[in-house]
Amino acid sequence: MNIVEQETIGIIVLTLQMTLLATAMSCVIGIPLGLLLDKASFPGKRVVVLINRTLMAAPPVVIGLVVYLILMRNGPLGFLGWLFTFEAMVIAQTILITPIICGIVYTASERSAKNIRAFATTMGANKIQTEWLVIKELSNEIYFAAVAGFGRAMSEVGAIMIVGGNIRYHTRVMTTTIALLRNRGEINQAVFLGIVLMIIALLVQVIAGALRRRERRTDENF
């Protein structure tokens, strides 16, 4: 049961570090991109939206393979020496979840931002106040996008297995450990880690729920 002790804690910490960093980077890229994609009008916009939606459902192993080809010794970014490192896993995760966050924010913005901007215009808000209001009014959807991205990143196996290599004490995270333990037939430990993963997912939902704006809508017309 050694793996359940010190090494397990290290694996959980590494998983959280990787997932949080990838989610943060994806939010920084995906949220403005989603808002911009809705606001901007340019030829080929539909194609860009279609590509983004396709990437939302991209198979992780394909993303992993692409990142692997880029980071491999002879690849365009091979000189960085990032293959089978924490950085490689974060890059793969970021590529994987940025379209998800961008897509959710774009859809929310497409539905509401026009009305919010029209309202801001009628109130005399300047451009910065207007865009800030759009973000504030869409904050629930943005929280949802971030949580969805976090969940996807944390449950990911294929891409990080390819680019991280599941190296002990180095790039081994919870999902890859579960896969390894199952292969070894150590089902009890695999189940234990699975439960820990589920508890973390639950905690994330609880925290997100506490942070999100309390919305009480009613369709009743009193």
Add this chain to the structure above:
Amino acid sequence: MKISNIKKEYEKFTLSIKSLEITNSAQNTIVGAESNYPGYVGAASNCPDNGQYKIYGIIGANGCGKTTLMKIMAGIISPSSGTVDYEGLTGRDITMIFRKPYLLHDTVINNLTYPLKIRKIKPNSEEIDILLSMAGLQDLKNEYALTLSGGEQQKLAMIRAFIFKPKLIFVDEGFSNMDIESVNLFEQYIQKMSNTTWVLVSHQMSTIRRVCEYVFFMHKGEITEKGETKKVLDTPYTKELKEYLQYV
């Protein structure tokens, strides 16, 4: 405010206004409208443009372009062609109230004070209480605004426009969900508000008659008749306005 040669083209509809001018100040009031519409009565002498008007109405059947025209004048949408001259008015002097107003995902009080917040003006609690009381929302000020009824939402949108005292207010069916008592109250308030010019869109001819001093009638994207409210509504000139008045 003056708009000239405005066109807004949609797939099945084109708004086309040759000119429309609403300038209201203590010294000078100009109301003007030109139209390419055949049989336009703007040039006819039965509708003089020499009064001191403060509250205007735009009437017309659904889909005739009233809201589109208002949105262009309020700066919410841009025309496909033509010019809008605000004659010194800025975005902060103009507002528009919609039939289904946008309310922030926030409390009633924060919705009400939002225009002050973005102008960095400290809310005057006495004035806020008066406005909330007028709208019957004083006990609901800490409630979530989206839980209000349709009429209450319209009243909140109305007092939110009053609070920052814009010079030009467009109201697009802003009374449609209100009870009669509230409509009367707001009509009186509108008439009392000095230094503010109002442009109202409404299908409620009782409101148009009671409040508006001057009215524009629109048909298929063009202004086809205009003049002092009583004259236009009592002696309609065009066939379209006569038909419209039969059904409202």
